Amino acid sequence: GTRSVRSSSAAKSTSDLASQASHLQRRSGSLRQVYDAPMKRALLAVVIVAGGCPQKQVVAPPPIAETSKPPVATSPVDGVAPSVPKLRLPRNFLPIRYAARLEIDPTRTEFSGSIAITGVIDQKSSVLWLHGHGLTVHKASATKESSEIALTVTPHGAELLELRPAQSLEAGEWTLMIDYAGTFDQVSTTGAFKQTVGDGSYVYTQLEALYARRVFPCLDEPDNKVPWKLTLDIPANLVAVANTPMVSEAALADGKKRVEFAVSKPLPTYLVAFGVGPFEIVDGGKTKGGTPVRIVTLAKRGADAAYAAKTTAKVLEITEEWFGTPYPYEKLDILTIPVTTGFGAMENAGLITFTETLMLFDNKTSRARMYYWILVAAHEIAHQWFGDLVTMVYWDDIWLNEGFANWLEHKTTTKFDPSWHDEQSAFGVRIGALDADSLVTARQIRQPIVTEDDILGVFDGITYNKGASVLAMFEAFVGPDVFQKGVRDYLAARAWGNATSTDFVTAVAKAAGKEVLVPAFATFLDQAGTPEITATMSCQGTPNLSLAQERYLPPGAPPPKATKPWIVPMCVAYDRDGKRAEACGILDQATGSIALDAKACPRWVMPNVNGRGYYRSTFTPAQLIALRDEAWKYLTWTERRAVFFDARTAAVNGRLPLTLALSFVPKLLAGADRFTVPPALGFATTLDQLVPTSLRSKYEAYLRQTFGPGALKAGLTPKAGESFDIEWTREELIYAMAWTAREPTLVAEAIKLSDKWRDLPQSIRSMVLTIAVDANPEVFDRILRDVKTETDRARRSEMFGALGAVRDVTRQTRALELVIDPKIDIRETMGLLYAGAENATRANVQKFYDTHRVGILARFPKDSTTISVADLSRIFTSTCKADTRDAVVARVTKEFAPLPGGAQVVAQGIEAMDQCIAQNKVLEPEIKAWLGGLRLSKPKT
Numbered sequence: 001g002t003r004s005v006r007s008s009s010a011a012k013s014t015s016d017l018a019s020q021a022s023h024l025q026r027r028s029g030s031l032r033q034v035y036d037a038p039m040k041r042a043l044l045a046v047v048i049v050a051g052g053c054p055q056k057q058v059v060a061p062p063p064i065a066e067t068s069k070p071p072v073a074t075s076p077v078d079g080v081a082p083s084v085p086k087l088r089l090p091r092n093f094l095p096i097r098y099a100a101r102l103e104i105d106p107t108r109t110e111f112s113g114s115i116a117i118t119g120v121i122d123q124k125s126s127v128l129w130l131h132g133h134g135l136t137v138h139k140a141s142a143t144k145e146s147s148e149i150a151l152t153v154t155p156h157g158a159e160l161l162e163l164r165p166a167q168s169l170e171a172g173e174w175t176l177m178i179d180y181a182g183t184f185d186q187v188s189t190t191g192a193f194k195q196t197v198g199d200g201s202y203v204y205t206q207l208e209a210l211y212a213r214r215v216f217p218c219l220d221e222p223d224n225k226v227p228w229k230l231t232l233d234i235p236a237n238l239v240a241v242a243n244t245p246m247v248s249e250a251a252l253a254d255g256k257k258r259v260e261f262a263v264s265k266p267l268p269t270y271l272v273a274f275g276v277g278p279f280e281i282v283d284g285g286k287t288k289g290g291t292p293v294r295i296v297t298l299a300k301r302g303a304d305a306a307y308a309a310k311t312t313a314k315v316l317e318i319t320e321e322w323f324g325t326p327y328p329y330e331k332l333d334i335l336t337i338p339v340t341t342g343f344g345a346m347e348n349a350g351l352i353t354f355t356e357t358l359m360l361f362d363n364k365t366s367r368a369r370m371y372y373w374i375l376v377a378a379h380e381i382a383h384q385w386f387g388d389l390v391t392m393v394y395w396d397d398i399w400l401n402e403g404f405a406n407w408l409e410h411k412t413t414t415k416f417d418p419s420w421h422d423e424q425s426a427f428g429v430r431i432g433a434l435d436a437d438s439l440v441t442a443r444q445i446r447q448p449i450v451t452e453d454d455i456l457g458v459f460d461g462i463t464y465n466k467g468a469s470v471l472a473m474f475e476a477f478v479g480p481d482v483f484q485k486g487v488r489d490y491l492a493a494r495a496w497g498n499a500t501s502t503d504f505v506t507a508v509a510k511a512a513g514k515e516v517l518v519p520a521f522a523t524f525l526d527q528a529g530t531p532e533i534t535a536t537m538s539c540q541g542t543p544n545l546s547l548a549q550e551r552y553l554p555p556g557a558p559p560p561k562a563t564k565p566w567i568v569p570m571c572v573a574y575d576r577d578g579k580r581a582e583a584c585g586i587l588d589q590a591t592g593s594i595a596l597d598a599k600a601c602p603r604w605v606m607p608n609v610n611g612r613g614y615y616r617s618t619f620t621p622a623q624l625i626a627l628r629d630e631a632w633k634y635l636t637w638t639e640r641r642a643v644f645f646d647a648r649t650a651a652v653n654g655r656l657p658l659t660l661a662l663s664f665v666p667k668l669l670a671g672a673d674r675f676t677v678p679p680a681l682g683f684a685t686t687l688d689q690l691v692p693t694s695l696r697s698k699y700e701a702y703l704r705q706t707f708g709p710g711a712l713k714a715g716l717t718p719k720a721g722e723s724f725d726i727e728w729t730r731e732e733l734i735y736a737m738a739w740t741a742r743e744p745t746l747v748a749e750a751i752k753l754s755d756k757w758r759d760l761p762q763s764i765r766s767m768v769l770t771i772a773v774d775a776n777p778e779v780f781d782r783i784l785r786d787v788k789t790e791t792d793r794a795r796r797s798e799m800f801g802a803l804g805a806v807r808d809v810t811r812q813t814r815a816l817e818l819v820i821d822p823k824i825d826i827r828e829t830m831g832l833l834y835a836g837a838e839n840a841t842r843a844n845v846q847k848f849y850d851t852h853r854v855g856i857l858a859r860f861p862k863d864s865t866t867i868s869v870a871d872l873s874r875i876f877t878s879t880c881k882a883d884t885r886d887a888v889v890a891r892v893t894k895e896f897a898p899l900p901g902g903a904q905v906v907a908q909g910i911e912a913m914d915q916c917i918a919q920n921k922v923l924e925p926e927i928k929a930w931l932g933g934l935r936l937s938k939p940k941t
Contacts, residue, residue: 099116195338279335323488
């Protein structure tokens with residue numbers, strides 16, 4: 001699902017909280033984060049490229065490990081009585097089907113229900129265990145044929161229910177009957193949660209990963225995948241939807257009705273879903289295969305769902321075609337959730353949920369937002385096969401769901417509209433993964449699950465982006481058709497069941513006839529980090545490319561654990577008599593080589609064809625200059641971006657001169673599209689905070705000279721017939737001029753446009769508002785006043801973002817007061833706590849937090865699907881200052897590390913801070929030398 005991702009830089013996140021300060025973060029974040037940072041989204045994926053590499057004999061490492069097995073109970077004379085589970089439930093009772101009836105009234109704060117859990121007891125038992133969180137059990141019994149035995153249900157901790165029968169239950173099929181009640185979550189988005197929009201109240205579900213137990217007593221683990229039947233008693237004037245089609249509706253007393261849904265296909269608990277509210281339903285037609293599609297939207301918002309209704313069936317058809325099998329479920333409903341949720345979308349089988357800003361558009365909506373709708377829809381629809389039809393056995397393999405969906409989504413968008421050229425977006429996924437993987441504290445893809453905190457921590461950039469990037473690399477290695485066959489074989493063999501990484505990799509290896517895939521995948525799945533490969537040309541005799549790999553470690557990183565050599569499929573491009581040639585091989589040891597078919601010594605080598613290899617490359621200055629001056633015309637644009645990324649990384653790490661990396665900026669700008677302009681801008685503008693005052697004017701002149709022509713061409717306002725690329729890159733270009741270089745004409749124009757900002761095209765609203773609010777105190781005062789009464793939630797998000805971005809600390813403090821305003825949902829305003837762009841505003845946020853700590857924590861969501869209290873530690877670790885480093889470490893270690901999930905968040909925050917400090921130490925003298933020696937051309941008169 002497209003939830004916001006904790007502890008990740010570019011992962012599956014469409015959180016409006018993050019986007020409130022996105023332009024600011026692009027200009028103030030650590031330099032390791034700027035290249036190809038997502039400009040208008042937090043969700044990236046990988047598309048497939050053709051190609052292959054010859055196989056060579058390798059020594060296989062141990063196979064992919066399987067972890068987190070459920071406990072096995074022993075059998076005493078009076079029946080097994082498993083002790084309190086520490087993580088996974090015992091399997092002496094396994095459900096085979098559920099039938100639940102719930103009474104759901106969105107105007108209330110609680111719900112009631114009953115559930116019949118039919119399952120098999122494998123041996124005589126005196127204790128059974130289920131999951132249950134915040135549920136009050138009124139009555140429970142176990143029935144078998146004519147027998148009924150009372151059950152005593154006792155909560156253990158926050159997550160478990162112990163069921164103790166009056167007498168031991170013999171082996172066989174039993175049905176557990178439980179009457180119970182629970183409460184709606186009104187401060188977060190877990191379990192069954194309540195949202196109020198205007199005068200209407202709604203109830204939705206979000207059950208991934210550990211939240212089904214908040215709605216049903218159940219075995220809440222993904223390998224228990226069985227049919228479900230839901231019946232909902234609701235107010236007669238409301239609409240109910242669920243995973244399956246409605247089969248009957250009957251009137252009840254007291255103005256209620258009973259809505260019964262068809263029995264589902266086998267589902268894990270986390271994919272069960274329903275919604276109740278005054279929904280408006282928009283017909284989305286049927287696919288060619290006959291699947292009905294509906295958009296279930298908020299009251300009075302049907303017109304805004306027109307684009308979603310028009311396009312969903314087409315996205316579903318494209319995905320069906322790729323998988324080669326029909327959509328697995330009877331219908332597809334797209335359910336709209338208000339913007340104050342903490343996640344973007346969720347892949348519930350047959351009932352996908354989307355936040356409203358992803359799918360409801362007025363007539364001023366940008367093409368970028370329409371693109372994002374298609375992109376996220378492609379991701380969630382891919383899950384209907386990968387994750388829903390075939391589900392991972394346990395959460396250590398969640399990458400099988402999320403990495404795959406991230407990998408496939410750009411394939412779908414590319415076919416949906418070829419003019420988007422979205423196959424190039426795959427490179428951004430790789431960069432997001434490499435960024436997340438640059439931390440020594442980063443997880444491995446298949447992270448062993450030891451505690452429930454570990455489950456909540458796996459939804460990050462490693463799972464999504466690294467998983468996708470590794471798939472893309474191996475897909476290129478075996479070829480797209482072969483890889484597709486392996487995927488189809490895997491799904492056919494595991495349909496309606498569960499699978500592991502080993503099952504998946506084995507299927508692809510069998511289809512490819514390449515056993516090396518199994519150990520090669522393992523080196524990327526079961527250890528953290530990224531290989532960094534050095535390629536050295538030897539031309540004594542036949543040209544030969546010597547290769548050496550080691551783990552990438554940026555300055556400031558702590559010593560890592562030992563890693564084994566990765567088994568890396570590599571394809572390199574090189575000069576052969578003035579033309580481009582390619583060669584491939586596998587690097588399976590610390591060193592290796594690839595022979596090049598050339599008579600003369602190649603003048604250049606690009607060691608990562610199409611940028612598909614999941615590794616970094618090191619270059620000498622001579623190698624980079626050859627790629628820039630001789631090879632550039634022979635490289636694809638993705639390869640050019642890859643060269644720039646590695647050059648930029650080397651410069652910020654102090655391995656190559658900054659001026660050499662900056663010499664690639666004009667080369668990249670020549671691409672003039674949404675893939676080339678943003679990384680060039682991101683690199684140049686992120687140097688902003690390190691520019692000394694004495695050289696400030698020279699730096700701003702460099703920005704105007706380098707990016708001014710592009711900004712002038714784009715203009716502040718859209719023009720009829722302009723390209724998607726200009727619309728997309730306008731924001732970055734204008735910010736470089738009006739925000740970083742403070743170009744007065746553009747700032748004045750933004751202030752003027754802000755008078756009627758609500759009527760502007762959506763593509764420039766946030767940009768105009770942010771520049772004007774920062775530059776003009778009167779605009780700030782007006783927006784601060786108006787945000788409290790604004791009813792359009794998308795525009796409220798834009799207003800909060802602009803207020804949080806202001807660089808004047810006095811006005812920033814007034815904006816921060818919104819975080820503790822009891823009349824405003826803190827989920828809309830908590831982004832202001834992370835919006836400080838400069839040292840002064842970061843320090844001001846820290847001071848505000850310290851002053852209002854008790855009030856903030858009291859209002860902060862305790863059980864969010866997307867953010868934990870420990871994430872507040874980033875308020876402090878985002879400070880990239882050596883003189884405060886030790887004090888920050890002491891504080892966050894004491895205050896935040898002991899919290900649930902806090903140890904990992906704090907460790908990564910500290911490491912990111914240390915890397916930033918180390919990089920700044922390297923860059924400060926480089927920036928002074930660059931600007932001191934910079935010669936700018938005189939402006940034309």
